[in-house]
Amino acid sequence: MDVSSRRPSMADVAARSGVSYQTVSRVLNEPDIVKPATRSRVREAISELGYTRNRAARALKTTRSSLIGMLTDGSALFGPTETTTAIESAARRAGYSVLLTTVGAEDGAGREVGGELLGSGADGILVVAAHEGMVPAVSTAARSTPVVAVAARSLQMQGIEVVGVDQRLGARQVIEHLARTGVRSVVHAAGPQDWFDARSRQEGFEEAIALHGLDGAVVGPGDWTPRSGYELTNALVRDGLPEAIFAANDMMAIGVLHALHEHRIRVPEDCAVVGFDNTLGAEFQVPSLTTVAQPFAELGRLALERLLHLLEGTELPPGTPSTLPPRLVVRRSTRPERTH
Amino acid sequence: MDVSSRRPSMADVAARSGVSYQTVSRVLNEPDIVKPATRSRVREAISELGYTRNRAARALKTTRSSLIGMLTDGSALFGPTETTTAIESAARRAGYSVLLTTVGAEDGAGREVGGELLGSGADGILVVAAHEGMVPAVSTAARSTPVVAVAARSLQMQGIEVVGVDQRLGARQVIEHLARTGVRSVVHAAGPQDWFDARSRQEGFEEAIALHGLDGAVVGPGDWTPRSGYELTNALVRDGLPEAIFAANDMMAIGVLHALHEHRIRVPEDCAVVGFDNTLGAEFQVPSLTTVAQPFAELGRLALERLLHLLEGTELPPGTPSTLPPRLVVRRSTRPERTH
DNA sequence: GCCCCGAATGCTAACGTTCACATCACCGAA
């Protein structure tokens, strides 16, 4: 009845099952090479004692922490909780735990966070919603740790592997759709310019505008919030409204819708509205919002898979994509396409 | 030029600065007791080598991991990213890192997750968006690790410390406000019954209905999503609409608004609508949504503070609240209060 | 009956840090 408050160790398990601790270790790591009878005896002792492996000791000896650092933006404005959730559950299945690190606006260039990341001893790092502020931290970390970035194509320059949704393609799909509905002029309410995704969407917008010979302009930048979409739209109403507004994300689009409603401008008859992200509320806006759906969960899994291969030093299965296509979701905030 | 791929250790720093590894350790842990000259010499060596402390070794020796486990719901439907962000940044400031663990619907009773949590070796655990499915995992963990739960008052029974927003009070504020606007009948579109917050809001609703002698009913349960709010409202339109609908959260309220709009029912003239959470889009719904704001960030900090005191074994400063009041935010989806 | 082989298990050392104690240098008082 030694109620030593200390957590049981391998030695305790070994004593209880009459073997050496090395055998206990083997039961845990390579069960096949230990005799079935012994194995089950040890297993029994493990569950009786409620033994769990000491993570620190294991990490110390193997020099691998079984930890994956996830660096994400803390501003809470950005949607993809889905991505982080997918990453976490995939990581757990692969025997890793996820160390969460948020880099808020207040952290400046995120240098401090970079140091934390390194010190954390994570085996690899996943960067989730990337903006410029993360770059110093990430490229520092990348010197000594494998890094995979999600949705931030531009980081590729730094020799960092990138997995992402093709934001430009998404923007092009939006413009093509608008063109097919007969729209001749579109304004893009841009997102914050230090976010990679915001810039890619804007670039896609500009390409597509040129390609289809539409009358296009960019206003903003906004800051991802509904309020910024609202204010940009109010300015547009003053200065002259286009036939469609393409907001950088759904939240801004919600602000756009609200402003148009206040001015009694009918959507989509007088002005069509498109968002980006297909967040949970988009379908139930008034009118329901045409937007671009991103496979957030898939993206998270893909990023983790890539990181794991980097960690194990194995090759990715051929044909594994690094870029996923977005999907335009047409709803009622844009007019129906002309089938002529 | 020994580019030994191995990370530098204290011994390396010690060799470079001509002291023993113990002195290096002291510079890191109790800088005051080492001579300033030596201290700065060691510090120099540390930065030259890019040395960071090996977390595993430290954890092994001290039996403290400097890790806080954060258990949260993975369903991505739930809002308070703000809470998790606040927790993470407060934890970092206190020298802890946050281990993220999500328990999705697929994890069943979350037993497996409980085991993971324990094995993770976290010094303490924070439970964030709690529903019944987490209870087994949490109460198992609580036997060997300090646990603080956020917003799940009912866990208190299990001897777990709880920090939360007073959900019932929030619901009462809603009903009082509605009563003051002259509303006589209210329906509560309830949230999923296995979520603690959903039940508290419903209870608060029922209390207040009785108190004010209103005509009240509960429909649902919904599942936090706009769609469920939408469908519940459609049924209400068929069966007879009340003068107000109080949705269990903002997302459901968005669905409610959408359904009412489809049926050309004016909000708030024909039917008022109230949500809960004050999520980012609420203010810019059409009409802007009256809802209950929760101090999510404050809550996260409070929970962490409580956990830290538990870990250090120190007393909380007297007057530290364990329950925070919510705040009713009146907007355009309810009628103005009668001032008579 | 001897030897060799493989399967199963045990022992020793080491990972990088911190704790407890030992040592050393130096200063001021007797």
Place this chain on the structure above:
DNA sequence: TTCGGTGATGTGAACGTTAGCATTCGGGGC
């Protein structure tokens, strides 16, 4: 000059695990 004392630094051991090698055991071929 010697001694106790303090402030600064060094030494040994240990945390719990895994890697590498050593040992034991039983059985089959000569």
